[in-house]
Amino acid sequence: MTDLLFNLIYVLLFPGLLFCVVMGVLLAGLDRIWVARMQRRVGPPLLQGWYDFLKCCGKETIIPRHGKKAIYYGAPLLGFVALITISLFLPVVNGQAAFSGTADLVVILYLLTLVSVCMIVGASATGSPFAGVGLSREMVAMISYELPFVLVILTVSKAVLAAGDGASYTFSLQAIADYQAANGPLITHWALIPAAIAMLFVIPCEVGMHPFDVSEAETEICEGTLAEYSGPPLALYRLTHMVKMFIMTALFCVLFLGGISTGFVVLDTLILIVFCLVLTFLTMSLPHAVCARFKTEQVFQFYWTVVAGLAAVSLILVWLGF
Amino acid sequence: MLPYLTKALTNLVKKPVTEKFPAGDPPKAAEGYRGRIQYDPEKCINCGMCMRVCAPQCMHRDIEKLENGDQKITFTFDLTSCTFCSMCADFCARHAITLSDDYMIVGTQPEDFLVTGTFVKKAPPPKPKFTPEQIAAMKAKAEAAKAAKAAAGGAAPKPKLTPEEIAERKAKAEAAKAAKAAAAQQGEA
Amino acid sequence: MMVTNYIGCFVLIVLGLYCMVVKHNLIKIMMGMGLVDYGVNLLLVTVGFHYGGTAPIFNIAELTRASFFVDPIPQALTLTSVVIGACTTAMSLALGIKLKEQYGTLDTRKIRRLNG
């Protein structure tokens, strides 16, 4: 009974639904404020993301004639749930995940993919030609960041395994957290720094932040994937977008900045939040303020050459035992 | 990329340049801004020039005949039709129309965009009647004046200015110019 | 003696493969397939052949450890293989006729609607 209660708390409050949403809104709001400040604007209020979400909830939903209703409603929900689920598997606090041992890095990689796929299929189900172009671009963006992401995952796993006692879990997040708790954050390992940089590049593309938001170009292809979305499903997509910012930064913390623990949950959470804020600023706000939107093939070429190259260098270094 | 980056980072610590506007009073418009039309019916003489020069035909004139023969004239300026070109103001002989610097032309009803003014144009007084003798007298008077003019014809040439006088006038003009420049300099300082 | 056989079947197979790779006429390709088949059949028979062996026909009483006979199994295999080869040829010829009807040619360079 208490187990069930705890599980419910994990799922609904911390680190599940509520915490994710709060963090997502916080990060999204701060990101927008920072971008505004870098352009010498005032920027929206901190809770703007929350207002957007609520507003969209209150709007009418129009399903276009060629749309498929079940998928129109179901895809955003499934994507959001998949995203929330990731948070339960991340050993963010105290090096412990809410549900440790039930998922590893590959599962998280695929759940992230699932989130994007839900968006793509949802867009596809609207039948809009703009959504068609948007989902095509989203998919190319996904192919782009997947290669460096995979290389980073392999690098980290290998680095942990090389030092560890040959644990049978090869992609285990728990092993990574434990290793960092014992040996300090992985980012202090110099051979992993290129991989960390590559991961920093992966974050904005995975989230779909500005210079890499090829799939949602507002004026170019009319919001692309979201062209036909309105009302609560759109609200869920916006929320998913915000929560993804938190999940991706937290994933970076788990992979490269883990092992910093004070033993108190509250303090650890605060440290995590600080890390997430810094990462959000570095990976999302700065490029947003500085870069113009990439072209689709530029994204692809950039990720498969520069970013994947960085990750590959790291992988080879780790492989050679540095 | 790098210059943008440094600029962005330095901007982060600077104060935003955003106006406070919706919170406070609207800022003053620039000098010479052509905003909401102001119409002074007291000055208007109903010459109709403004209506002739208005490209989008934004004025509307209602003429209502009163019982005593007076005309009640209502000018309506539809600001949603106006291009704020200021032609009407320029052509208004009596300066009855001016364009103010009020740019806050926002409203939900059509009435919010109308500028109206009404004045009553008095009917002209009835014409005096002259007797034939009076007319004859007037005619004679006019003819006498004509004859006098013919007699004095060409006797009054324009007075020529002496060179001294010309020099004096030139000096005067230059002094005025210098004074003006000095005033301008002072103003700038 | 046996070496000749092996060389023969090698040559047959290589010739058949050459035919299949180089010739663009479907009939010639079928002939190549036949050649390869014959080569393999020859190989099978040769594998089972023992120089100086007798035919493998014995009573159970006659059969001793010293009986020296040709291995009968490859012959059975060859028989099967020949049948299969005949099937292949029949099948490909049937397809060839139909193809000729549909495409109007037997040139493989022109029978390439399915590509890319």
Next chain:
Amino acid sequence: MFDKLIDNSMAKSPWIFHINAGSCNGCDIELVSVLTPRYDAERLGFRLTGTPRQADIVVVSGPITLQARDRLVRTLAQVPEPRVVVSLGSCPRSGNVFKGSYAIDGPLDKYTHVDVSVGGCTPKPEAIVAALAQAAEILREKRKEMHK
């Protein structure tokens, strides 16, 4: 409780969709300048969207030309409720200098109820900001009426 929250957020996050119905681009440029650092409409929650489906406020500029008329009507129909229509500049309300042209089929009132209008040719960005703020309030009122 949620209804109240939503009503309040309505006014705090109105998204704008801009329709150019044959405008000379003067108003369009001024609308974009509303988002620039000096006027920064984003601090009020405004955001320019690319599709009518996500819009709360539809900003129409330009006299309704014959070419633009059908597109305008169709796009307006595609905006989900509650929505607010703002006419930008003199043209949509009257046709301005193009009034009476054979190529114009205005004014905007013929096709939809115009909630807020901004006069001016072109309006000053401050006026647009004020109009949009007013539109946001109307949006909140409309939403309140919807669930009554």
Next chain:
Amino acid sequence: MSAFINNFPVLAVMTLFVGGFLNSLVGRRHAVLQKIVVLVAVTGALAMMLALVKPVLVDGEIITYWLGNWEPVEGWAIGIALEVDALSLFFGLIVVVAVFVSGVYSFTYMSRDDSLVNYYTLFMMLGGSVLGLVLSGDLFNIFVMVEIMTFTAVALTAFRSHYEGALEGAMKYLVVGSLGSTFLLVGIAILYSQLHTLNLAQIAALLPEQSDNPLAGVAFAFLFIGFASKAFLFPFQPLAADAHAVAPASISLMISGVLTKCGVYGIIRLCYILYQNMDLAVVQYLVTGFGAVTMFICVTMAFQQHNFKRLLAFHSISQVGYVITAVGLGSALGVSAGLYHAMNHTIFKGLLFLTAGAVQHQTGSLDLDGLGGLSKKMPSTTALFLIGAASISGLPPFNGFASKWMIYQATFQKGVETNNFFFIIVCVLALLTSVLTLASFIKVTQSVFFGQLPEKYKDVKEVPLLMRVPMWILAVLCIVTGLFPTQVQNWLLLPATNAVFSAASYIDAAMGEGYAALHNIVSSGVTSLGVSTCWSPLSWLALLFCVTCAVTIVALLGGPDNKEDSHVSTADENAEELDPKYEPFFSGEESVYSQVGGSDLFWGFKHSWRKYFTFWTNWHSGVVNDYTLYGVVVTAFVLLACIIVL
């Protein structure tokens, strides 16, 4: 009873063959009787294979059946044997399930074709031959079954000979396929010349002693290429593409789900039981390399396709590449991952082919550029396709994810254990292939099921129930095998993997106790896979349910109050049809038919890789001589490698 059960393998094979025979006797006159015969035969085979589950998979017995009771004498197996160990039964189960589903599907799907007698006869022969192949304990029998399989498959490919390219595809399949069969026979001949036996168990016992014999290596190369050509591995993949694209969908299911499995089964049998040389690094490189190259090239080729089934065909081969990659690792985890993926591949690929068939059946077209918006007309098929697509792309919680997860684990673990970078590259390739697979299924989803409905498909209807039932069976299997990976591992994969690694007991079962020990064959078998699944979909699903509830509650509390509005507006279909509100936003333009699909997608990616794509498109030239050449060249390469190294 148990004695009787020993007859089941041969009975199962015979049921199908006899069914085919009976069918050609009675089917010409009685259409209903024909269907009954087919149904009884496939159900009978299915039931018999299921009856074998208990003794073989659970109790771990190995059932040996000597035809004509010709048991081995003095250690020489002359008779023809059927030997069913867990591996055989595993593949046998896959085969009978696929045959059953395909048969039931055919009833409606083929109803518009004539000369159905030929179809069903060939179909049953195909099923019987494949079942015979996987259950056989005799090498030459395997060859014969391969030949029957190839012929029936070729004939069935050409069955709808009026279709564009049906004959052409069959012709290419026949020419290059017979090349593969010939290599197989050459391999058998060489092997026989060295060992003088054809019984698999005896070969397995004798071969390791011949490890210095170069001819054994040559035979290995030929046999490997022979089986690889049946699995359509790298140089042979154009055949599969051609055959799939033109064959009826039920036959595509058989080709992808059953025929390729024969190749996979052959390679596993060859490498693990006969030669037992999987611990050699070079064999691992060879098999894994073939698999990796196949999976990557095929998945990229799928990007270039405009035909629904041709695209599926390339994916099919790509997934077989996954299987071979995993199998080639030589570790227990790798083999079980490969087997798992082989099973899943049959299920999801069958499902996808059947949905393609449904689309073809209802619209008469498979052109990705011409279809669109079918989700409105065929909702059930769309749901089924989405399940299949999610499975093949490895999205949780479907079965493709579970098996791919194991493949990644296995490759990475292998790389770490041997400290070999090759396997890491393979792992990266596998992960990358997965996302590319996803991409091209997005393309299909978008261009066939979503988007706008072309005018000419306005009256398309959902497929009949009899066609939906087989698809739903496969879809449920997709979900079930994905949701219970632990149970699948324990009940199916572990016994099969154990069988793969216990050559000794395989030999002993056929040749008598102690025969393996006589030839110094010791095998330990596998008792656990070393990796308990980190992935537990059930707990994940519970979470998903919780969060869904929470989100729904939140959404309902603050939800839209305009539900009635939308209800009203959808109630009147006609009004919606005319209301511009429900038109897709097209920048205000009147909505014209504007389907983004087929070749228009993934521009940035395709553009960056245009040279690669052009090369491979030209490579798949469609000229049968080229395909033969590729086959010969690769054979020569493998031959050289084997001669030099083995």
